[in-house]
Amino acid sequence: MEWQWIITGGSILLLIGAGIFCGIREWQTRREMRALEEMLDAAIAGGFLEKDYDETCRSAIESRMAQYLKKCESLQKKREADQKKISTLISDISHQTKTPLTNISLYTELLLEKDLPKEAEECALQVRGQAEKLQFLLHTLIRSSRLENGIITLYPKKQGVRKMVEAAVLQIRPKAQQRGIRIEVGAGRKDRQPEERQLEERQLEDRQLEDRQAVFDEKWTQEALYNLLDNAVKYTDPGDWIEVCWTEYELFLRIDVTDHGIGIPEQETGRIFGRFVRGEQVRNQEGVGIGLYLADQIVTGEGGYLKVKSIPGEWTTFSMFLSK
Numbered sequence: 001m002e003w004q005w006i007i008t009g010g011s012i013l014l015l016i017g018a019g020i021f022c023g024i025r026e027w028q029t030r031r032e033m034r035a036l037e038e039m040l041d042a043a044i045a046g047g048f049l050e051k052d053y054d055e056t057c058r059s060a061i062e063s064r065m066a067q068y069l070k071k072c073e074s075l076q077k078k079r080e081a082d083q084k085k086i087s088t089l090i091s092d093i094s095h096q097t098k099t100p101l102t103n104i105s106l107y108t109e110l111l112l113e114k115d116l117p118k119e120a121e122e123c124a125l126q127v128r129g130q131a132e133k134l135q136f137l138l139h140t141l142i143r144s145s146r147l148e149n150g151i152i153t154l155y156p157k158k159q160g161v162r163k164m165v166e167a168a169v170l171q172i173r174p175k176a177q178q179r180g181i182r183i184e185v186g187a188g189r190k191d192r193q194p195e196e197r198q199l200e201e202r203q204l205e206d207r208q209l210e211d212r213q214a215v216f217d218e219k220w221t222q223e224a225l226y227n228l229l230d231n232a233v234k235y236t237d238p239g240d241w242i243e244v245c246w247t248e249y250e251l252f253l254r255i256d257v258t259d260h261g262i263g264i265p266e267q268e269t270g271r272i273f274g275r276f277v278r279g280e281q282v283r284n285q286e287g288v289g290i291g292l293y294l295a296d297q298i299v300t301g302e303g304g305y306l307k308v309k310s311i312p313g314e315w316t317t318f319s320m321f322l323s324k
Contacts, residue, residue: 087145094138101138104131137290144275144294147301154217156302161246161253161322164218168225169244172233180238183229186245212246214253214322216302221322224295225255228318231291232259235316252304252321263312272308295320 108128116124147154169183176183232242236259243258264272273296296306303323310316 083145091142091145094142097134097138101131101135105135140290140294144290144297147294147297154220154298154301156215156217156323158213158215158324159218161212161214161216161255164216164222165225165244165246165255168222168229171222171226172229175230176233176242179233179236181233181236182241184241184243212248212253214324216304216322217298220298221302221320224298225257225320227291227295228257228320231318232257232261232316235259235261237261249324251324253324255320255322256317257320258315258317260315263314263316264308264310265312266310269308269310273306292318 105128108124108131111124112121112128165185169185173183229242229244236242240260242260243256245256245258247254247256273292275290275293292306299306299320299322304321307319307321308316309319
């Protein structure tokens with residue numbers, strides 16, 4: 001019987017020892033986790049400092065985190081310096097080319113006022129068109145560069161979206177009419193008769209747009225929406241239509257611009273908002289790949305975001321999410 005008590009006592013001691021060991025390990029783990037949380041909080045706040053090095057695991061992590069943060073800081077400074085150089089370069093190019101471009105446009109207009117042979121007139125029209133395209137490109141590059149570097153400040157405030165949407169649609173409508181493209185605001189079904197569409201548009205505008213509020217800078221968001229509409233007009237077939245509608249969520253107001261053009265392949269949607277990015281299908285068409293990039297910069301700067309969905313050959317929808 002005595003040996004049974006010895007075994008029982010030994011088992012109890014082992015259990016007690018195991019419990020103490022587990023408790024110590026848990027305490028050490030909690031202490032290490034608290035230390036790691038403090039390190040991360042300090043790193044997020046920008047006040048991380050490496051402590052004296054010893055041979056503990058925590059010290060090794062501190063050392064590697066310090067190296068990582070220093071590298072990130074170095075890369076950030078390099079990026080800011082590169083952006084500043086690019087901004088300066090773009091400004092210099094714009095300044096140096098402004099007068100020559102103005103003169104080209106002026107003399108082209110003077111040429112077109114004369115009685116030119118048909119071939120010469122077509123050449124003059126081409127020169128005017130290319131000059132206008134170059135002026136637009138430079139103007140857009142300057143604006144995007146200033147947005148990136150904080151030279152232009154956005155002033156988002158809570159306001160109704162109706163005025164902004166109407167202004168953007170009014171701005172793009174002449175270009176759409178030149179191609180025989182109609183723009184439907186608040187439209188829902190393609191198979192409705194024109195009288196039904198007009199009545200429903202008025203009802204939707206009076207019922208929905210008037211009271212819909214979001215946080216945005218009116219001037220710059222109008223430009224972003226115009227760029228989405230301009231993109232839709234470029235890639236919609238003459239005689240087709242573009243739809244502008246909206247949906248309200250708890251945290252965002254979504255404005256959709258849907259065209260029924262060539263669509264965007266799935267592999268290209270992930271990079272469509274990059275600077276100078278153009279799809280394989282549209283490389284030979286009008287555009288330089290800067291409008292969507294600028295729109296994304298504007299909406300992101302306001303606390304919103306852009307998304308795109310597309311079925312090639314059927315439709316493409318660009319969605320602007322504005323914070324509420």
